[in-house]
Amino acid sequence: MNSDSPMKSFLRVLLRSPGFLLEVLLTIEKSAWLTPIESPWLKHLDKPPQLMGKSSASLHLLLLLLCFVSGSRRYMFCCPTFGRPELDSGCKSASSQVDSAEQGLAAMAAKKVKEVMLKPRRHWVGDGFHVYPVFAHKAFTQDLSPFLMFDYGSPEHFPPTKQQLGVGKHPHRGFETVTIAWQGEVEHGDHLGNKDVIHPGDVQWMSAAKGIVHEEYHSREFAKTGGMFEMAQFWINLPAKHKMDPPRYQPISKESIAVVDLPKGAGTVRVIAGSYEGVTGPAMTFTPIDMWEVLLQKAESSAELMFPEGHNTIVFVKRGKASVGGQGDILNEQDVALLGKVGRTVPVRALADGTELLILSGEPIEEPIAFQGPFVMNTREELMQAQVDYSRGQNGFELR
Ligand SMILES: [Mn+2]
Secondary structure, rough: OOOOOOHHHHHHHOOOOOHHHHHHHHHHHOOOOOOOOOOOOOOOOOOOOOOOOOOHHHHHHHHHHHHHHOHHHHHHHHHHHOOOHHHHHHHHHHHHHHHHHHHHHHHEEEHOOEEEOOOOOOOOOOOOEEEEEOOOOHOOHHHHHHHEEEEEEEEEEEOOOOOOOOOEEEEEOEEEEEEEEEEEEEEEOOOOEEEEEEOOEEEEEEEEOOEEEEEEEEEEHHHHHHHEEEEEEEEEEEEEHHOOOOEEEEEHHHOOEEEEHHHHHHHEEEEEOOOOOOOOOOOOOOEEEEEEEEEEEOOOEEEEEOOOOOOEEEEEEEEOOOEEEOOEEEOOOEOOOOOOEOOEEEEEEEOOOOEEEEEEEEOOOOOEEEEEEEEEEHHHHHHHHHHHHHHHOOOOOOOO
16 A cells, blocks of 8 residues: 655654754764854753864765665664764664664565465365365465465355265374364364364364374254355464474364454454454464454455564455555455565455455474375475374374
8 A cells, every 4th residue: 555665764764763863963063064153952062072074074974874774783883983972872872763763664564465376276175175275386385384275165055965075084294274164064073082063253273283083074964954155274384393292173163263343444353363453363373373364344445464574474365356465466356465574564455345355474484394195294204104104093193
């Protein structure tokens, strides 16, 4: 929306740094340029400062400017080297002001969209889940870390049936599966005896870690009546040190997920994981992750979402149409934007009423990704070990 030009950014820092301005004014005043005009600014100093020659004043100004432009640390470093202790404290406070102004600017810098991936072709997972593989060719790449895969089952009508639609027993190791149901119901069962139905609005955050053998179906109740079905499943990587942890289930009910208003009545944020404006989501995560559902009420509703520095941020348009990122890339329904790690804010603006976005953002896990079918480890050897363990029913895959 409002990406700052370099000049605007520069002026902003300048205006926020009275110490820097003062130093410039003092130098000009003390230089031979202005003498012998009496100083209105230097009266408070005990010792009358020595006059600077035109050339040393020019050099000082030039250095100040260079230091200022090249970074506040060096500005602080070179400031006192002019041997004028009367300015040292002002100098330090000026530097710290520059620092905080810079941090403020970094916080305001809008992330840019690195790549927009268009709605992919749908495929079936088992006979129950007709999904868009949203991450397409980027799935399981470092570009999306810690997120590995994202299947979105768009709204679809299923007739009543006596069959159990879904995916039968299959293993997982080394990562987490996160399932959200929006319409219809998903039933999970596993070899540890967990059984759970994910109702509309609920989330199931399952850390497979060292091993889960897992079944995923439409719930019996839903199969009986049939109806509209809409869900998503994300695969999220675990860092090496947690890949062989015991499995962990987090059934997260709709009621436990806070819905926060966006400023100016633009819409709402449902905070599943991470935090928005100090409101923390219920999901426990192994690495810092934000998972939010953002609703923009009307076309032209907009918001500035903020994330920690250095995180990979992904914006998926579940419904409607939106402009995303510092350069206002346009995304249609079921397109996804991958934003760079640089910058902290993501401006979003709806281009249709009732635009719904899914936001995934997290600290990248800087480790090799080895994957094969339902296993995600760091090396080929670990994948082979997972195969062996599953086929022998050992080391986390002990079937009852
Ligand atoms: Mn599964």
